[in-house]
Amino acid sequence: MNVSIAAHPDRLLPADPGTRSIARSLLERVQDLPIISPHGHVDAAIIEQNTPFPDPATLLVSPDHYVTRLIHASGIGLEYLQPPTASPREIWRLFCAAWPLFEGTASGYWLRTQFDSVFGLRKELDPETADASFDAISAKLAEPGFRPRELFKDFNIEVLATTDDPLDGLEAHARLAADPSFHGRVLPTFRPDAYINIAHPAWNTSVERLIAQAADGETGYRGYITALENRRRYFIDHGAVSADHGVRTPATLKLEQSDAEALFDRARAGKADDRDRDAFEAHMMYQMARMSMEDGLVMTVHPGSFRNHHHPTFETFGADTGHDIPFAINYTEAIRPVLQDFGTAEDFHLVLFTLDETVFSRELAPLAGFYPSVYLGAPWWFLDAPDAMLRFRSAVTETAGFSRSSGFIDDTRAFCSIPARHDASRRIEASFLARLVAEHRVTEERAHELIVDVVDSSPRRVFKL
Template sequence: MSHASLVRRDRDRLLPADPTTRSVARALYERVADAPIISPHGHVPVEWLVEDRPFSDPASLLITHDHYVTRLLHASGVGLDELGVGGSAADPRQVWRRFAERWPLFAGTASGYWISESLQNVLDVTVPLSAATADEAYDRIADQLATPELRPRALFERFGIEVLATTDDPLDDLAGHAALAAEGAVGRVLPTFRPDRYLDPDAAGFAQNVERLVAETGSPGTFAGYLAALEQRRRYFIEHGAVSADHGIEVPDTLDLAPEEGEGLFARVVSGDADAGERHSFRAHMLLQMARMSVDDGLVMTVHAGVVRNHSTQTFRRFGPDSGHDIPRRTDFVGGLRPLLERFGLERDLHLVLFAVDETVYSREIAPLAGFYPSVYIGAPWWFLDAPDAMARFRSAVTETAGFSRGSGFIDDTRAFLSIPARHDTARRADAAFLARLVVEGRVDEETAGAVIDDIIGPQPKRVFKL
């Protein structure tokens, strides 16, 4: 195979195999290939950019903290302790060796694709991973991590990131964000208000979290004081550049209660006397309260629903949360969100972005909701679905009902910093491929397709997230 054919195959990766459609897709992709990255929801720690320290080692950078990777290795028989998960003591080189010798496990997976892109395009590692090449690749990466070009700020600029949002605790002082803004060393880095542990009575330390929230804001320990404390912290986040509040929930239920009912329920959940039904009602009422606050203060409300967290109790007890055993479940947005939408759904200043990992709700629920309610937007494929084929299914599921304008734009939702450009590139190629098929089938003309892909890469997420 000639070098030219290798270059062409790489250039056209993820684009349609049919030559005619591929040609149209290539032209669409090249319009946006180098456009700045807008990342309004993610999990890169702000400290990485504030401190700008070199990444410690290849295993920590690419494996240990990426549960896409560790979960599949665990399924194949590798212990999470052998991978350094949850603070387990593990030699980084040995972690890397275990990963490299099992590299074929990742064939066809989205994580395998992202890691390949990061290795080749960011770290200049072109040797195929295997047990035989593990040390060579490890040393190559380790040598680069010591260079200024591989520090977080340099990568931020190299990746062409225009906006990057972090995810932050409501009581965080946001000093890191203030320092970055004052220094102006990188592009726009925004905090995101993530109040789950203060809203969910089943969260570890809920009562203590609520007590700390009202104490630090000087609010009374009543339900009204609790709501005022949350509102105060939201204003603080807005003053530090936040544009959104994020809610990670298992069930997207909402409930509209009278103030006196809310007060009684609050007292029971804080005291620990509430039963399972009452705790569920409190979560549902607080999700509606979060929508009310977003109407009042303008924060975009993103809802990531439908994941059973910490499915393996034994693993959770040993390794803690975010250790690879969060599992999707069925969701009901139509019934669950109806109380919220009955009250606030027609508010044009409310931007409610719905993310799901249950593919069946895209065409059945989310697209029809976004196709009517001016407040509702379709969140991009998330978590288990942010992969090329799933992105294509997503576009097919929502476009015929809601078009392109009701989407959020691509959301990388990641802590894996090196994978950010690969993830956005994947989405751009997937969108180009989908639009190209519409062009070739005579359903959209090329001029319209070009305008659409231009919009969904930058202007659309800026509109949806009020950037």
């Protein structure tokens, strides 16, 4: 094939001609709306410094665990996909040879869309075109106008949230906010995982630094809590609207002050066991909810990933290298302690995500359909794919409607993939609504209102933008 199917105007839209026509009209209504990205992992410094992008392999292959994990599954060692073992051109050649593996995957769709719309690459990848495509993308990356700030504008991004360590000085965010030549919003997000998970290798060191820098002279558990509260306020002063929690499970637990102090002291002394780990993380999730209720930061919860499933890979290549595997979770009981105390609290927003789609209709939709605080996090990670997004919308809408959704979350480190991901989401929303219209379950006029709400109004409302 010499022309990319990513250029087809009806990609991801329904196959039925009548329904597709309705979907086209709905997509047209939102296609040019600005991108609101309230959760992602792009480094703010890259935008602030307008850092040139690296070579194609370093930009698009090596750091993307969606890509490297599938190539690894075909028998190619990760060392051949990472510098300095292999050169960027060698990595790209391996990627092009493996390109057929990505047919039907979300990664393949996003990459193909990027190649077409961002890099102007029209031919399909294969071993014969590997060097030519590497050179063509490299030439594009070298263009003066192909820099993060220019692309921020070209991509029509209005809001981009980053994910940041609680002790980050947020200097890049401050400089962007003060720069009159930059017209977007790049917002920090408070991410305290390394300070809450006592099983994290750096937990003790991180907590020691946290207390030393932000506890106002207090020590122990009280100093720890004070320091977290102080750093949240620092983030709010620098534009943050949310706090994100990548926890093992969504468990929450309200402990008495003395029990929490004793548990904290055991952990600091290195005497905590697995039960202590789970109890402390659950208690701190309750504390994070209590803080969000008080300071107004939206609380987002991303549970259900067995991190670093393959120890030999973790020991050699580290975290976030493709071997995090989802597992089943329970939300109804796990989140209940928080909802008992804060579920109806005014202005408390709790956005619940999952990697276990069996809880979509069984637990999450009913929770969001009752508690004013609860919103449905968009399909995330392994579920941020066309069919999974349709399954999500079908599973939750009949119970929770459209108004309880967070809006799309791209959750990406790959800056150049942001427009492709949001475009895919808008096409899926148009397709789902078009079916409701075709089945005479929603009027077309109302569908046009709903898709604007889902794409634009929901993320603004849920994330207080």
